[in-house]
Amino acid sequence: MEQYIVSARKYRPATFSSVVGQDALTSTLKNAIATGRLAHAYLFCGSRGVGKTSCARIFAKTINCTNRTPDGEACNECDSCRAFNSGASMNIVELDAASNNGVDDMRQLIDQVQVPPTQAKYRVFIIDEVHMLSAAAFNAFLKTLEEPPRFVVFILATTEKHKIIPTILSRCQIYDFNRITVSDMVSHLGRVAAAEGITAEPAALNVIARQADGAMRDALSIFDQVAASSRGNITYQSTIENLNVLDSAYYVRLVDAFTAQDIPAALTVFHEIRRKGFDSHFFINGLGAHLRDLMMASNPATLQLLDLPDDVRQTLAQQASKLKPEFLYDAMGICNETDLNYRTSSNKQLLVELALIRIAQLLNPSPRKSGQGEGSLKPIQPAPAKATAAPAPSSAAPTGIAQTSSPSPASPMAQEPAQTYRPAQPQHPVTNAADPGAVPPPRRKEATVLRVGVTGNDTGRPQRPAPASAATMTRTPAELTVEMVRQAWTEFANSLPAAQNVLKSELLKLTPEKVNDRWTVVSDNTVVATMLTQSADLIAAGVRQRLSCPDFNYELEIHEGELPPRYWSQQRVLEHLLEKDSFRDFYNKMKLSLI
């Protein structure tokens, strides 16, 4: 059976021209060799897997080749080349400074340097990871590095140039290796695949190249891994499954959902990704990277900088053309914030979901940006007195709401205008109380301190007469005492059916107060406040009935000093959840379900 050799070794470049992605550098080296202008020390800098050691070996072989080809490559046929290729050459010495970094190791090396080459012109010393040498080893080495025997060439290689002391740097010719671009890798992998008799989709090779992050050696290792499981046919699908790579199509779908302000769709994509076993942190960073690619793709000048195949670039450019730069900046900011908060977050899934919700709302013309309603008491306008026009009760259900604006939103996620909600001024409170189903959809507010529930008769207009059919309800608001109102409030709360136990318990925690001739209920909890707002008509009707006072009204003041939950920051939501332990309430409000 033929011995299996990993591709990274099997396809290790043997000539300068086969080194991937370092064309300028290799041609400079070839020129130096051809013209005989050799330095005695070189420093090869660059990240791992970019070909530093390969180039050093090719360099060592080529300067000793007795029969170089016209284009300056080693012949691979002379005695010296054959010795190099079989690994038997005495004229190349490799030292790994990571494991041989002491003074003694360096002294041994210095002793070897004095030995002249056998059957060749030069001896080449390759010191890998040279930044790992101890300071003492560096000092021991300096003298030799400066004045080596004429037959010695040093090639120092490092991934961390900044750790090399200046006295070494100044004695070397420095070559900076590029990171290998994705397209260079893809074409090299294509050649390797062809040589191995494997068919490979370019998209699959692109995924492999991106995974390798600039290192050819890694790309070849990943290629071997994928090839081993794909039986001679590397497809995009098999590659993303094998490497557990997130298909970029998910991100494209996600951004489509953002553009459509479709929060459920965005959350659905996220949960699909989670179900496939992807980590949420990985996901949010991938989303950030995709948004960054979109930003680059939105301008023809920066589109060229994207190291991607042309078809992928075009897809990105198409999606980017539908987006405003502001959206991309804000969305990237949210991803970045989520990334930073991820480690400390106690509910990471929620953190990511909130980020998605916030991004999906970026395209909303949010009232937050109107500059209204924040940080001040929102003035409340008296309700129009249309209910008083008909003194006799009619057959129409008394559900008139003093509202003036837009139709009900289809979903609580949908954009709502800033609006003040007021309970109806009933013509027939008893009927109203018996008809809680007529409670209108709630209106949310954006003010930090809100008042809800002022209507009708406190605007200076004369009191209207009580409706004839409600002859027993003869009290005017002026006759009410604090005790009466509190008692009616409590009685009403206690009269609520079991299905409304939550509302009941919240009502019982609140105490109506009389402030400047207005009845006020203060809540410091926006969640409770929202619930009370939703039930405002029901509450008003029930209390009116018990007070025998059809003109009783109250205001709900929210003293949370902050925005409604819909506009909370991630941090605030988490704080709230930690304090109140009401995850489910929040999810219900957001019309989400815990998964």
Ligand SMILES: [Zn+2]
């Ligand atoms: Zn040769």
